[in-house]
Amino acid sequence: MDLALILLIIGIILVILSFFFDRSPKNEEDIENISISLHQEMHQLKKRLKTVEEELLIGVPTVGHTKKTKAKPIHEIIVNQILSLHAQGYSISEIAKRSSLPETDVVDVLKSRGVFV
Structure with a gap:
């Protein structure tokens, strides 16, 4: 077999194994926290935008x-x-x-x- 083919097979096996062994609860918790933080920031931005729109309509x-x-x-x-x-x-x-x-x-x-x- 060719060396490139052997390395490709080893790479595929390692990628498949990484799905089974790399389940870290800390990573999932970090992703969850980032998602919650983004949701809160979007909510705050929407509230600010609504306030600005109301202020602009008052001045018409x-x-x-x-x-x-x-x-x-x-x-x-x-x-x-x-x-x-x-x-x-x-x-x-x-x-x-x-x-x-x-x-x-x-x-x-x-x-x-x-x-x-």
């Missing part, structure tokens, strides 16, 4: 209706889109379609920014 300016009902906030990105479309010459109905808002909201946004009187 709202553009209200003239009615007495509670108005839904319109995000600043949508407001900028409405202003940009109006500056490009789009009609109120076209802006409403493109921004997925009612025409009254579009008019309110433009009025609040002093663009539409």
Whole structure:
């Protein structure tokens, strides 16, 4: 037999034997502790992310209706889109379609920014 073949067979036998003799409870306990620690860190990160998201939503300016009902906030990105479309010459109905808002909201946004009187 060739020397390479003999070494390959010995290597395969040693790998197979390592599955039977290398069962260390300490290794399994270490893996369990690492898994628990990662789970706890992920939970903490999710809580922090939720807190940051809530803080960001608090700072979103709202553009209200003239009615007495509670108005839904319109995000600043949508407001900028409405202003940009109006500056490009789009009609109120076209802006409403493109921004997925009612025409009254579009008019309110433009009025609040002093663009539409």
